Amino acid sequence: MAAQPSSIVDEPLEPADGVSTAEIPAEIHPDVALVERAKAGDSTAFEILIKQYERQIFRTALHITQNREDAEDITQDVFFKAFQKLEQFQGNSKFSTWLVRIAVNESLMRLRKRKTAKTVSMDQDVETDDGSIPRDFAEWRPNPEQNFSQSELAEILNKTIAGLPPGFRTVFTLRDIENMSTEETAEALGLSVPAVKSRLLRARLQLRERLSRYFRKGTDGARDAMRQITRQ
Amino acid sequence: MNCTDFLAKLTDYFDGQMDPDLLADVKAHIGSCHHCEVVVDTTRKTIEVYRGSRMYECPEELAARMRAAVMKRCFETGKLPDIEIKTQKPAAR
Numbered sequence: 001m002a003a004q005p006s007s008i009v010d011e012p013l014e015p016a017d018g019v020s021t022a023e024i025p026a027e028i029h030p031d032v033a034l035v036e037r038a039k040a041g042d043s044t045a046f047e048i049l050i051k052q053y054e055r056q057i058f059r060t061a062l063h064i065t066q067n068r069e070d071a072e073d074i075t076q077d078v079f080f081k082a083f084q085k086l087e088q089f090q091g092n093s094k095f096s097t098w099l100v101r102i103a104v105n106e107s108l109m110r111l112r113k114r115k116t117a118k119t120v121s122m123d124q125d126v127e128t129d130d131g132s133i134p135r136d137f138a139e140w141r142p143n144p145e146q147n148f149s150q151s152e153l154a155e156i157l158n159k160t161i162a163g164l165p166p167g168f169r170t171v172f173t174l175r176d177i178e179n180m181s182t183e184e185t186a187e188a189l190g191l192s193v194p195a196v197k198s199r200l201l202r203a204r205l206q207l208r209e210r211l212s213r214y215f216r217k218g219t220d221g222a223r224d225a226m227r228q229i230t231r232q
Numbered sequence: 233m234n235c236t237d238f239l240a241k242l243t244d245y246f247d248g249q250m251d252p253d254l255l256a257d258v259k260a261h262i263g264s265c266h267h268c269e270v271v272v273d274t275t276r277k278t279i280e281v282y283r284g285s286r287m288y289e290c291p292e293e294l295a296a297r298m299r300a301a302v303m304k305r306c307f308e309t310g311k312l313p314d315i316e317i318k319t320q321k322p323a324a325r
Contacts, residue, residue: 041313046306050299058290058298071288072298079302084309134239137267140274145281157285176279177287182247197243204243208271208278215277 031095039086050079053096056178057103063173064107066162070114074106081106093187100180100188104170111166134205136212144215160210168203175200233261238268246276 031052037045057078062071081102082089089098145153161169174185175196186196238261244250245258262269306312 041311043303043306043312046312047299047303050302051295054295054299055290058295059288062288072294075298076302076305080305083302083306083311134267134271137270139270140277144277145284153281154285154287157282157287161282172282177282179283201239201243204246204275204278205271207282208275211278211281212274215274 029091029094032091035086035089035091035095038083046083049095053099054079056096057099060100060103060170060173060178061107063161063177064104064166064170065110065114067110067114070107070110074103074110077106078103094184097180097184097188100174100178100184101190104189107170108166134209136209136216138212138216140212140215141217148214156211156214160207163210164203164206168199168206171196171199172203172207176204233257235261235265235268238262238265239271242272242275245272246279 031049034045034049038049054075058071058075061074061078062068065071065074078099082099089095141147148156161172164172170189171185174180174188175182180188182193182196182200185191186193189196191199238258241250241254241258245255250258262272
């Protein structure tokens with residue numbers, strides 16, 4: 001069973017090839033100085049850190065929970081929890097990765113409380129082959145998104161990504177939307193790098209398969225699909 | 233390389249994490265298999281359309297409101313010394 005992110009201590013990463021991380025000169029991230037100032041009680045430094053990452057944390061929480069009010073609450077809780085636990089941040093990971101880890105934990109907890117969600121952990125719905133084998137080989141139109149209004153496209157993308165299990169949705173969000181590296185995503189989610197790669201592949205393929213009904217060549221099919229989505 | 237082998241390498245291919253020999257094999261497979269060529273094109277487009285959609289943007293007004301609420305909670309812990317400066321009332325004469 002894959003581990004769930006539970007601790008918010010930024011533990012050092014395991015050396016990949018037996019080399020001690022202490023031997024590798026690390027470049028100090030500017031956030032480290034801000035964190036040190038915040039630890040010393042400098043409110044301005046902490047406010048700068050919030051400003052830098054509030055949007056990323058909000059989007060991440062919203063992608064996982066699919067609920068705007070929850071995302072607002074979670075964003076506030078993440079930064080307050082980070083403030084309370086600043087002493088536990090030792091600079092072994094990026095501050096942003098540490099925040100995302102807290103945000104993922106808080107978001108999954110919120111889904112569990114809501115109880116209406118079918119799956120609420122990073123581990124569920126990952127053993128199935130569903131969606132991991134492409135079945136639709138239709139070509140898409142060039143710039144297919146231009147065939148829809150902005151609001152139609154937003155609805156299509158929302159409904160499509162909302163249909164993914166939270167574990168897949170979260171990996172896709174962090175890697176492909178937030179542009180985090182595979183290693184940072186693994187660290188934030190408490191998963192191995194191969195597990196992140198596997199889930200990312202499945203997430204991408206499932207989204208591709210579902211978007212194909214809207215974006216494939218032949219406008220009638222796309223419009224029919226759009227009419228169906230607006231009736232749901 | 234067959235289609236199953238190719239799919240197993242798809243994530244590394246998109247991430248540009250592939251040694252040159254393997255990359256050449258992957259490109260050769262894409263060139264010879266129309267189905268896999270479509271999968272590559274449409275998966276790449278899937279990523280691009282989400283990345284370009286600016287979904288779930290956080291308006292400045294909301295960001296400012298959330299930030300103020302967080303800072304208020306932080307000050308209330310008493311761990312930020314300048315709470316005294318910000319909240320202290322002028323001493324009565």
